Amino acid sequence: MRLLALAARRCLWMPPTLLGLTLIVFSISHIIPSDPARVLAGENAPIEQVEALRRKFGLDLPLPQQFFRYVTDVVSGNMGISLYTQRPVADDLLERLPATFELAIYAMILAVLLGLPLGVVSALRRNSLLDHAVRVVTISGLAMAAFWLAILLQLLFSMKLNLTPVQGRIDGWGPDPITGFYTLDAVLRGDWEMLGSSLRYLALPVMPLAIPAMATIVRFTRAGVLNVMSSNFVFYQNAMGLPRRVVIWKYILRSALIGTLTQIGLVFGNLLAGAVVVEAVFSWPGLGTYAYNSILQSDYNAIMGFTLFTGTVFICVNLLVDIAQAVLDPRGR
Amino acid sequence: MADEFLSVHDLSVSFGTEGGVARVLDQVSLSMRAGEIMGLVGESGCGKTTLARAILGVLPDNALIDSGTLTFDGADLLHAGATEHIRGRAITFVPQDPFGSFSPLFTVGDQIAELMRWKSPDRSPGERFYARARRSADMERTLALLRAVQLPEPERLLRKYPHELSGGQRQRVMIAMALLPEPKLVIADEPTTALDVTIQAQILKLLRRLATERGASVLFTTHDLGTAWEICDRVTVMYAGQEAETAEVVDFFGRPRHPYTRMLLDSLPTQGAALRGIPGEVPSPYAPPPGCRFHPRCPRATAICQDSHNAAVEPVAGHSVRCHHPHEWAAT
Amino acid sequence: MKSLRRMLRDRALLTGLVIVTLLVLAAVFASPLSTFPEHVTSFDPSQRLKPPGERFWLGTDRMGADIYSRLLFGARLTILVAVVATTFAVVIGVPIGLVAGYYRNWFSDLLMRVSDVFLAVPQIVLAIAIAQTLGPAIQNVILALSVTYWPFWARLVYAETRSLRNEVFIEAAIAMGASPLRVMVLHVVPSIASSIIVRTTIGMGATILAAASLGFLGLGAPPPAPEWGRMIAESREFLPDAWWYATAPGVAILLVVMGFNLLGDGLRDVLDPRIRRGGQRGG
Ligand SMILES: Nc1ncnc2c1ncn2[C@@H]1O[C@H](COP(=O)(O)OP(=O)(O)O)[C@@H](O)[C@H]1O
Ligand code: SF4
Ligand SMILES: [Mg+2]
Numbered sequence: 001m002r003l004l005a006l007a008a009r010r011c012l013w014m015p016p017t018l019l020g021l022t023l024i025v026f027s028i029s030h031i032i033p034s035d036p037a038r039v040l041a042g043e044n045a046p047i048e049q050v051e052a053l054r055r056k057f058g059l060d061l062p063l064p065q066q067f068f069r070y071v072t073d074v075v076s077g078n079m080g081i082s083l084y085t086q087r088p089v090a091d092d093l094l095e096r097l098p099a100t101f102e103l104a105i106y107a108m109i110l111a112v113l114l115g116l117p118l119g120v121v122s123a124l125r126r127n128s129l130l131d132h133a134v135r136v137v138t139i140s141g142l143a144m145a146a147f148w149l150a151i152l153l154q155l156l157f158s159m160k161l162n163l164t165p166v167q168g169r170i171d172g173w174g175p176d177p178i179t180g181f182y183t184l185d186a187v188l189r190g191d192w193e194m195l196g197s198s199l200r201y202l203a204l205p206v207m208p209l210a211i212p213a214m215a216t217i218v219r220f221t222r223a224g225v226l227n228v229m230s231s232n233f234v235f236y237q238n239a240m241g242l243p244r245r246v247v248i249w250k251y252i253l254r255s256a257l258i259g260t261l262t263q264i265g266l267v268f269g270n271l272l273a274g275a276v277v278v279e280a281v282f283s284w285p286g287l288g289t290y291a292y293n294s295i296l297q298s299d300y301n302a303i304m305g306f307t308l309f310t311g312t313v314f315i316c317v318n319l320l321v322d323i324a325q326a327v328l329d330p331r332g333r
Numbered sequence: 334m335a336d337e338f339l340s341v342h343d344l345s346v347s348f349g350t351e352g353g354v355a356r357v358l359d360q361v362s363l364s365m366r367a368g369e370i371m372g373l374v375g376e377s378g379c380g381k382t383t384l385a386r387a388i389l390g391v392l393p394d395n396a397l398i399d400s401g402t403l404t405f406d407g408a409d410l411l412h413a414g415a416t417e418h419i420r421g422r423a424i425t426f427v428p429q430d431p432f433g434s435f436s437p438l439f440t441v442g443d444q445i446a447e448l449m450r451w452k453s454p455d456r457s458p459g460e461r462f463y464a465r466a467r468r469s470a471d472m473e474r475t476l477a478l479l480r481a482v483q484l485p486e487p488e489r490l491l492r493k494y495p496h497e498l499s500g501g502q503r504q505r506v507m508i509a510m511a512l513l514p515e516p517k518l519v520i521a522d523e524p525t526t527a528l529d530v531t532i533q534a535q536i537l538k539l540l541r542r543l544a545t546e547r548g549a550s551v552l553f554t555t556h557d558l559g560t561a562w563e564i565c566d567r568v569t570v571m572y573a574g575q576e577a578e579t580a581e582v583v584d585f586f587g588r589p590r591h592p593y594t595r596m597l598l599d600s601l602p603t604q605g606a607a608l609r610g611i612p613g614e615v616p617s618p619y620a621p622p623p624g625c626r627f628h629p630r631c632p633r634a635t636a637i638c639q640d641s642h643n644a645a646v647e648p649v650a651g652h653s654v655r656c657h658h659p660h661e662w663a664a665t
Numbered sequence: 666m667k668s669l670r671r672m673l674r675d676r677a678l679l680t681g682l683v684i685v686t687l688l689v690l691a692a693v694f695a696s697p698l699s700t701f702p703e704h705v706t707s708f709d710p711s712q713r714l715k716p717p718g719e720r721f722w723l724g725t726d727r728m729g730a731d732i733y734s735r736l737l738f739g740a741r742l743t744i745l746v747a748v749v750a751t752t753f754a755v756v757i758g759v760p761i762g763l764v765a766g767y768y769r770n771w772f773s774d775l776l777m778r779v780s781d782v783f784l785a786v787p788q789i790v791l792a793i794a795i796a797q798t799l800g801p802a803i804q805n806v807i808l809a810l811s812v813t814y815w816p817f818w819a820r821l822v823y824a825e826t827r828s829l830r831n832e833v834f835i836e837a838a839i840a841m842g843a844s845p846l847r848v849m850v851l852h853v854v855p856s857i858a859s860s861i862i863v864r865t866t867i868g869m870g871a872t873i874l875a876a877a878s879l880g881f882l883g884l885g886a887p888p889p890a891p892e893w894g895r896m897i898a899e900s901r902e903f904l905p906d907a908w909w910y911a912t913a914p915g916v917a918i919l920l921v922v923m924g925f926n927l928l929g930d931g932l933r934d935v936l937d938p939r940i941r942r943g944g945q946r947g948g
Contacts, residue, residue, distance in 0.1 A: 012711035020782030025794065034797050040800070059474050108356050143922035147881045148897055148915035151904070159905035219830055237385030239428070240391045240510075241421030242451055252449075256818055258438070258763040276793070277878055281901070295882050307794040318785065330494040 007323050009081060014319065019071070021311045026070050027302045028064070032324040042083065051311045074308065080301035081124055084293065089305035092290060099169060100279070100286030106206045108182075111213035111267065116216075117219025117258065120253060126226065134218060141215030147277035149208040157204055164204045171197045184254045189273025204284045209274050215237075220263045223258035231255075258329050265321040269314050339388070339518060339550070344369075344401030346383055346392065348356060351640075355618035357383050359574045359626070360401070360642065362554035365550055367517065372539055372565035372582070373554040376539040376615060380430075380574045381554040383561040386521045388552070389426055390419075406517070421452045425511040427521035427540070431528070435495035441506055442491030445513070446474055452514040478509045481543060499601075508540050512547060519544055519551045525560070536566045562586055565627045567651075570594055572624040573616055575642060590652065590659040592631050625656070633658040673775060678931020684924025692740040699734035705891055714907050724909040727899060728889075732913050735891035739914070741922065742892055746807055746876045747869045753811035758818025763849050765819065766826025777823060780816030788813045789875050797882040803886040806879050810872055821864060825857045859936035863929050870925035877918050893918055 033039045037054035054060050058069055073079070079089040121129040158166040165171075170182055174195060178185045183202070186195035228234060229252060237247045272287075279288030287306060294302035346358040350522045357380045373381050386392050387403065390410060403411040405419065406626050420435050428434040435444060449471040450456075450463045476517040479487035480584060495503060504524060513521045521540060525533040537553075541564045544551045555561055569579040569595070578591040589595050613630035616622055625642045628634040637657050646654050649662045694822040698704045700722065712729035716723050723733040757880035761780070765773035783791070795948055823935025826849075838848050879885050888895070889926035893914040 015786055016778070017782055021785060024782065024786075024791070026706070028791075028794050028798050032795070037800065070945060092815065113762065118376050139923055139926060140919065143874075143882070143919050143926055145877050145918050145922075146896070147894075147920065148911065150487075151897065151901065151911050152915065155905050155908060155911075184456065232428065233436045234550050235391065236434040238384075238424065239391045239420070239426040240448060240452065241417060242447065245448070246451075251439075273787040273789040273878075277791070277881055280882070291793065292882060293637050295793070295884065298797075300797075302792055303797050307786070307790055310790045313783045314787060329438065331496050 003267060003323075003327060010319055011116070012323050014315065017315055018141045018312060021308065021315070022071055022074055025304055025308050025311075026067055028068070028307075029300070030059070030066055033307065042298065043296070051057070054128075068284050077306035081297055082294070082302045082305075084297045084299045084302065089301050090309075092302065092311040093287065093305055093309045096286045096290050097182075098177065098286075099284060100275050100288060101210065102183065102277060103279070103286060104268065105200055105204065107209035107213060107271055108264075109219055110206060110210040112264075113215040114210075115217030115259075116221055119218040119260070120225055120256070122218070123163065123225035123229070123256075124248065134222075135196050138215040138218045141211045143299065144208075144212065145277075146208045146212060146274040147281055149206070149211065150278045150281040153204050153207055165201050167173060167200065168284055203286050206277055208278050208281075209271050213271060216267050216270070217260060221256055221260045224259035225252055227259075228252045228255040234269055254328075257327060260323050261321065261328065265314075265318040268317050268321075272310055272314060337364045338406050339363075339552070340402070340404050341384070341388070342402045344384070344387060344403060345399035346380075346387055347397045347399055348393070349395045349397060349428070353619050356621065357397070357574050357618050358387070359621070361574070361576045363569055363576060363579070365518070365552060367547055368545070368550055369566045370544065370551045370553060370564060372561035373571065374486075374558060374561045374568060375556065377556050378615065379571045381556075381571065383521055384571075385520050385552070385554055389424065389520060396478040408509070417458065418451060419446070422454075422514050423520045424520060425452075425514055425516040425518055427504075427507050427511045427524045429523040431500055432495075432509050434662035435503065437495055440491065440496065441493055441495060444495075445491065445506070445510060446471070447650055448510055449475065449513060452587060455514040475513060478508070478513055482539060484509075486616070500528050501536065503526060504536055505539070508536070508543070512543055512549065516549055517548065518551050521551055521553045523543065523556070524527070524647060525552055525647075526555075533560070534563065542563075543546045558586075558597070559623045565578050570597070573621060576655060578652075578654045578656075581650075584650070584652050589661040590646075590654040590662060592633050592657050592658075592660070593627050595660060667774030675931045675934060677927045678935065681926070683925045684920055685928055687746065688921050688924065691737050692744045695741055698729070701731040701734040702738075703735045704730035705738045706889055708889075712905060714910070716907075717909050721915040722908070725908060726896065727903060730889075732768070732896070734894040734895065735803040735918055736893070736913055739891040739893045739896070739917070742803065742886060742890060743876070744936035745874055746810070747801065747872045747925075749877070750807045750810040750814065751809070751868050751872050753866060754814035754868070755818050755861065757811070758859065759822050761815070762822025763826055763853060764817040765842075767830065767845060767849055767853070777821065780819040780823075781827045783813065783816035784820065789878055792875060792879060793882065793884065796879055800886055801808045803890070806876055806885050809884075810875055814868070814872065816869055817868075818861075822857060822861070825860060826853055829853055829856055832833070852901075859932075863933040863936060866925055866932055867929035870922040870929070871924070873918065875920050877882075879898055893934075 017220065027038075030036050035050075037050045037057070037059045038045075040057070041050045041053050058066055058213060061069070061177070077090045079093075082089050082092055083085065085092055118134050120130075122134040125131055147331045154166060157163045174182070175189075175191075178188055183195060184200035186192070186198060234247060234252060238244075275284075275286065275288040276291050277288070278284070279286050280292035282287060287310065291303065294306065341361060341363040343360045343362055344358055344552065345356060345360055347354050347356045359386060361380070363373075365369075366487055373384065374594070381391070383396070385396070386396075388405075388410065392398070393625045397555075398411060401411065402409070408416075408419065410419070435441070439447075446468075452469045453467060453469055455467050460545070470560065475491075476487045482503060484486070484490055484505050490498070490502075490506075499505070504527075507524070507562040519540075524540065525536055528536065537552065537560060540551065553561075553565060565582050566594075567579065568582050570577050570585075570591070578585070578589065578594050580589075585594070586598065589598055593611075600610055607613075611630055616626055616629070622629055624637075624639040625631070625634070628638040631638065633656075635658065642655065646656065646659055681884065691698065708728035708730040709725075710729045712721070712725050713727060714944060715729075717724045719772040721731050721733065723736065726732055726735070749937075756778075761776050765776040767773075773920040788810075791813040795809035796805055799808065800902070827854075835848060835852055838852050877897075879895035881898045883895070883898065884893045885895055895913045896914040903910055905923060
């Protein structure tokens with residue numbers, strides 16, 4: 001019950017935050033450019049077309065009125081038409097969301113599965129050879145540009161060794177989506193060939209996203225475990241002679257995990273940001289490639305839509321992380 | 334010395350830090366008899382916690398035991414290390430900080446159950462499973478002890494998280510947890526310093542009464558002479574890592590022999606008298622004065638005091654003092 | 666003196682210091698160090714896509730320009746963007762965090778809500794939108810990165826100021842009649858300076874990575890500027906044959922970011938004895 005109240009309280013912050021986000025994107029698209037209509041129409045559009053756009057989108061109205069229009073549009077799911085695809089931006093984005101999510105979720109799973117145990121073990125064996133090796137990996141992982149790592153992997157595994165496909169998400173045109181998550185769809189259909197194909201395409205793009213994420217998780221888990229190890233309750237448990245394995249794997253781990261969980265929201269944000277460049281390298285048909293193409297085409301509506309959309313997704317993810325944390329940590333309730 | 338069940342002899346402990354080596358315990362000797370409440374008093378930083386941790390066998394990683402012996406019930410604690418039967422079983426612990434000494438993520442009941450799973454008096458050595466019969470016996474015992482430490486509605490309390498309890502309640506639970514394994518010795522390191530002044534005395538008296546009823550000894554550290562007077566049978570005073578004087582509580586306060594004890598007692602605020610501090614400063618453990626560490630401040634100091642600290646003055650009626658020129662033992 | 670000696674003993678910090686110093690030297694002495702200084706603006710189409718060798722140490726690019734020389738000049742751009750953008754962000758964010766942390770009223774709540782909204786979107790995503798609106802130019806990259814980075818500093822300083830606000834020495838200063846400005850500048854700022862220095866160092870690395878991403882997306886300084894991210898983007902057309910093309914700028918980014926991270930971590934150990942290596946938090 002208290003949890004429900006807490007979730008409700010957190011959710012109440014959503015509308016103002018989203019409104020703030022809309023205001024930021026509105027400022028970028030309507031206030032920064034000296035002539036938003038010109039930007040919308042494209043550099044070479046004739047004057048008449050620019051003027052028509054100006055009237056059509058009310059760009060000649062006072063700013064507060066424009067903002068009001070903008071908010072009503074966004075709330076009703078209208079983010080304008082993409083210059084490039086000639087379709088509503090909102091439709092484009094929704095269609096591409098599953099591809100990006102599939103990539104991000106696999107990257108996250110991999111990062112957590114590898115990062116947590118490595119973080120715990122390197123904290124327990126502090127200054128051991130393993131700890132030093134893990135430190136080298138995390139320090140490089142955090143310093144690597146994701147797109148560069150993506151290109152290197154592509155160069156090595158796809159182009160030189162021919163182990164994985166160079167680009168795309170699946171062989172052929174791809175099936176009619178059920179959920180849009182190809183691996184999940186394949187399982188739902190019982191189509192193992194499709195599962196294998198989509199996993200082969202996933203393998204490489206997942207890596208440049210997962211490695212920096214893993215580095216962050218290792219770092220926080222290690223620091224968290226060390227921090228908890230020096231806490232008073234661990235001292236008490238040792239003084240009372242509780243078995244070491246119980247102290248570590250039950251009490252220390254649980255506390256450290258909560259710290260790591262707070263980072264998951266941040267890591268997810270980095271994954272979404274990394275997806276823009278990594279998807280571009282592998283032509284992965286998700287939000288990132290969409291954003292990349294929009295930048296190349298100066299497709300203005302599409303970019304602003306992408307920003308709003310990604311921001312909203314990120315805000316929702318953070319909300320979920322907040323609630324999950326409250327469930328795990330009794331103090332937050 | 335057949336009735337001595339804890340004996341610390343000439344124990345020296347140093348800490349290695351970036352600033353150098355600090356000898357924090359310098360040839361400390363101390364002995365306790367079964368069933369007594371012993372107070373370990375001294376200003377903050379004099380090494381009380383370090384001594385308590387040495388006995389518990391949980392010194393920090395950077396601690397180095399330079400010399401000495403530490404025996405408990407005939408067992409060598411210093412080198413063999415505290416075994417499963419001793420730590421948390423024969424010797425238990427009441428921490429200074431009842432706030433941080435619980436894991437915030439588990440209920441009080443979970444944490445007591447965890448302790449009983451490994452440290453219940455019914456557990457036979459090496460037992461890994463927590464059999465239902467033992468579990469329910471332990472539960473009975475827990476509820477009874479929680480009532481004994483005057484916590485109302487213990488069943489409800491077990492379902493609470495530590496942060497839902499007040500400091501006093503938490504410390505009562507800690508005392509219960511220290512007594513649940515039916516120990517022979519409880520080490521209580523400033524158990525009430527973190528609590529509200531109004532409930533300190535209450536909790537200390539409770540600890541004393543319950544321990545005495547169960548035949549457990551208590552080694553109780555404090556920087557407050559007043560509390561030592563109220564609840565201890567005997568008192569040892571330490572100064573800058575050296576123990577100065579040990580005596581029955583009435584003797585300690587009534588006829589102190591060590592110059593430091595005298596000055597310390599004189600400096601206590603009494604009605605009408607102005608506060609008299611001891612001139613000078615406590616030395617740093619990184620560069621302690623040689624010999625008796627009190628000599629720079631001691632009015633009775635002579636050259637010999639700088640050479641050694643090992644003046645063995647024959648104890649009179651269990652009143653031992655570590656000083657080259659102690660005050661006379663005043664017969665009453 | 667003591668902390669200087671400790672600094673030199675810390676291997677991570679030393680590595681970071683060396684890398685960052687090398688970066689600065691490369692930027693300052695780009696002309697004398699480079700083998701083809703003219704290749705930043707002019708090039709030699711007859712020497713297109715040559716692999717590394719005696720003449721072109723790290724190979725040539727699609728225009729026949731020497732990659733090694735371009736990398737050196739790219740160091741200037743990298744430092745410029747990192748230093749200016751991070752400084753702007755600090756200069757905007759720190760006062761906001763100070764004011765919001767010092768006072769407890771609706772205005773400080775508002776300031777923090779605003780920065781929270783900024784922090785609710787991944788930095789690079791907002792920076793993309795701004796850089797795209799402003800058009801590809803180096804000053805726009807700097808603007809986009811600082812506008813999206815200040816909230817991070819506001820948050821950090823806010824949290825530290827709030828916890829300092831109850832410290833005895835701050836309350837004493839207030840009780841003695843010091844003005845808020847005086848308390849903030851003379852008492853709060855010195856106490857949080859070490860943490861700001863550490864974060865700024867690590868922030869340089871983060872800014873370099875973000876700037877490289879913008880460059881890769883074509884939102885950085887326009888050609889022929891020797892921007893490392895853009896060099897990597899250009900190389901893609903010529904893979905897998907011109908493997909050296911992307912390698913050099915990528916390694917440069919990796920080393921430089923690593924250098925700042927190591928330096929920041931090391932400085933934290935030296936400046937902030939509360940948090941030793943064990944308890945360090947990422948940044
Ligand atoms: N882990 C440690 N490393 C270095 N010095 C320590 C450590 N723990 C305690 N000390 C130092 O040892 C001395 C005695 O500390 P402590 O035993 O806690 O005193 P008390 O409990 O009497 O206040 C103090 O000077 C303290 O600073
Ligand atoms: S040994 Fe000497 S210096 Fe120390 S207390 Fe006794 S008289 Fe004073
Ligand atoms: Mg202490």
